[in-house]
Every structure is written in structure tokens, then in C-alpha cells.
Amino acid sequence: MKTRFNFPTRILFGQGVIEDVAEHLLILETSRPLVVTDRGLMATDIPERLVNILRVNGLEPSTFYKVDPNPTDEQVEAGTAAFREHEADAIVALGGGSPLDAAKAIQIRINHGEPLEEYDDLKGGDSKILGDLPPLAAIPTTAGTGSEVSRSAVITVAAADRKVVLFSPRLMPAVAVCDPELTYGLPARITAETGMDALSHNIEAYLAAGYHPMADGIALRAIRMIAQNLPTAFEKPKDEKARQEMLMASTMGAVAFQKGLGVIHSLAHPLSTVTGMSHGLANSIMMPVALRFNGIEIPERVAMVAHALGTKDTSVEGAANTVTALAESVGLPTALSEAGVKEEQIEVLSEKAMQDGCHTCNARECTLEDMSDLFKEAI
Ligand SMILES: NC(=O)c1ccc[n+]([C@@H]2O[C@H](COP(=O)([O-])OP(=O)(O)OC[C@H]3O[C@@H](n4cnc5c(N)ncnc54)[C@H](O)[C@@H]3O)[C@@H](O)[C@H]2O)c1
Ligand SMILES: [Fe+2]
Structure with missing residues (x-):
């Protein structure tokens, strides 16, 4: 048995660590x-x-904010132009996965000339991501x-x-600045x-095929x-411990x-591109059916x-039902139909789920029929 892995990201974690980002950009000589x-x-x-x-510490920042949830290649091009115009030498990504991923794609575009889809991991594009990319601090x-510690970026092309999915160890941020206080103002639904x-990352990683006891333990x-902490973070947005534990658990998910x-992520990705559903909600709805599968x-x-x-019923049903109960406890719909998905969309959703690369790591092989059955079960 042979396997390869690395966990090398520098992580600054805790209340107020956003103050330390400038110091790290200076260490990176930017x-x-x-x-x-x-x-x-x-x-x-x-x-x-x-x-x-950044300014107080003698740095000269410029801001690019034209990124939407589920970012597109067009937004990446605009960000790349903004980087060049500013004659920037580093990127500080601030936000959820969308700006963090957009920043990683901008990193690639700075010194790689081909259209973004040429770097698609599914087509072996990782081997084309070469050389030194501008350093990235992710907040x-x-x-x-968990994009702040992950090697991937997800861009709608x-x-x-x-x-x-763009994938390369070179996309791993130089520093992850994880300040739970920045999540206090998150709207309850987000x-x-x-x-x-975050839950889906940890569950999928644990269930994924392959030998990786370190990842399993995390x-x-x-x-x-x-x-233990999501319901509290939802109900009491300024609860220090709940926010800290959630941010740490999401970072752990990407590790x-x-x-x-x-399969959960392969089912979720087309739900965002075809129906516009948020990434988190798509995973949430598909998790129980995928657990049963x-x-x-x-x-x-x-x-x-x-x-x-933490459920007493440690069966497959117990796992699936507990995930559903957790989603309900934080006010999320648990069926696709409740989130506006129509029966007639299942065919195209299933085809796109098959084209997605995530299910290749799934412990059970997935066919087109399985994808269709899973969507039908969740509708
Ligand atoms: N790179 C990876 O490894 C990886 C892993 C999973 C998902 N993703 C991708 O990440 C994207 C989703 O990221 P996300 O779920 O973090 O959401 P997001 O970045 O799309 O943000 C959702 C919304 O929350 C708002 N928001 C974020 N932080 C806020 C705050 N502190 N206060 C108020 N509003 C705030 C944003 O403005 C946005 O409107 C998807 O495109 C998904 O495919 C990437
Ligand atoms: Fe995800």
C-alpha cells in the first residue's frame, strides 16, 4: 500500500488574529x-x-469585490485584471469559499495563459499549474x-x-488567518x-475510499x-465557543x-449550477440519502x-436521521422540492453529477441510475 499526503499550512487561529495578517505579508516580502x-x-x-x-502596517492594498456566490471564470478574469492594474504582489482573500476560491483562480491566471478550463483537475489540469504563484493569505x-487550507478552488466555467475543480498543492494558501469573531455577523441562514x-466535508472525507487514518481521526x-456547536452558533450568533468550534471544524474538514x-459533492455541484442552490444547502439535503446509499x-x-x-442509534438509519434532524434544527429545508427543484430537472442534474469528479473517491461506485435514484429519493 502506498499513499501520499501533507498538512503543511500555517494557521493563525483565534479572536483578533486578523490583526496579524500584515506581519505575515511582510514575512512573505510583499x-x-x-x-x-x-x-x-x-x-x-x-x-x-x-x-x-494593512495600511497601518505600511502596505498598499487595493480591493476587488466583484465576486458572487458560486464564482465564475468571468469574475476571475476581472480580478486578474485588477491584480495587474494595481501591480499587486500578493492576494489577501477575505470571505467565504467564493472569494477564497476566486482568489486561488486569480493566482493561477497571473502566470498561466490558457483559459481556466484547461486547468480542470478532471482533465489532468493539475499538471499544468506550475511555477511560483503570487502568495495568498486566506481569511x-x-x-x-475550509478553502483557507485546501488545495482546491471551485469555479463555474x-x-x-x-x-x-482546480487543484494543485500550489493553491494552498501561504497562511490561513482564522478569526472566529469575523463570523459573528453571519446571517443565521448562512x-x-x-x-x-463543513459537516459534509468531514463525513465525506471519513467515508471516502482510501487509507488515511490521520484524516479519519480529524x-x-x-x-x-x-x-455539538452548530445549533448554538445558529441561535446565539455571538457565542464565542460555538463560533470558535465551528470555524475550527470547518478548517479541519478541508484538512x-x-x-x-x-458522492454528496457530486450531487451538490449541479444543484448549484443548474438551480442556483447554495453549496451548503445542496450538501445538506443530499447528505442523508447519500449516507443510506x-x-x-x-x-x-x-x-x-x-x-x-452523538446519537444512540448507531446504525445507518441513525446517522441519516440525525443529519436530517440537525438540518431541521437550524431551519433548513430537507427535501429538494422544498428548495424549488422540479422532478423534470433530475435528468440533467444526474448527468452533470456523473461528470463531476468527486464521486470517484466515493466508497461505493456510482452509476447514472444511482445519481437519478438519489435525486428522486431526496425530492
Ligand atoms: N475550495 C474548496 O475546497 C471548497 C470546498 C467547498 C466548497 N467550495 C465552494 O465555496 C463556495 C461557497 O462558499 P461559502 O459557502 O463559504 O459561501 P460564499 O462565499 O458564497 O458566501 C455566501 C454569502 O455569505 C456572505 N458572507 C460571507 N461571510 C459573511 C460575514 N461574515 N458576514 C455577512 N455575510 C457574509 C457572502 O457575502 C455571500 O453573500 C462554493 O462556490 C463552493 O463550491 C470550495
Ligand atoms: Fe463543500
């Missing part, structure tokens, strides 16, 4: 960062606070994707008409959806942390999914998930 954020964040005081921190403001995304611990993801192949591992979730 002085003109492009702050990449989004419109939603611009409505808060966080970008201005960040820019002030998450949601507790969901118009030419491919789907979400493309807390719920992104928290369920995933099980984070599943427990999310089950764990170095092992791989699975995988439970046929690996019942003992699904039982371990149930145990980590």
Missing part, C-alpha cells in the same frame, strides 16, 4: 496586496477594517468550506457549463448552510464538534478531505459517523 472579497462582505465593516490594518468569514457544508472529531470527497457498502463506517454525531 507590499501591494490585492484584497479579494465580495459584495456581501462589502456591506459589513470587515473589508474596511482589514484595509486599515475565512464563513465556517464552511461558462464554456464547460459546470463547476470546475451559518446554517455553511455549517452543513474528520470524526470535527463531526462531533459540529453536532480531512485531502483524503477525498464523494453508502451504508449498503460500508455500514460500519456509517455507524462510526452516527457515533460521532
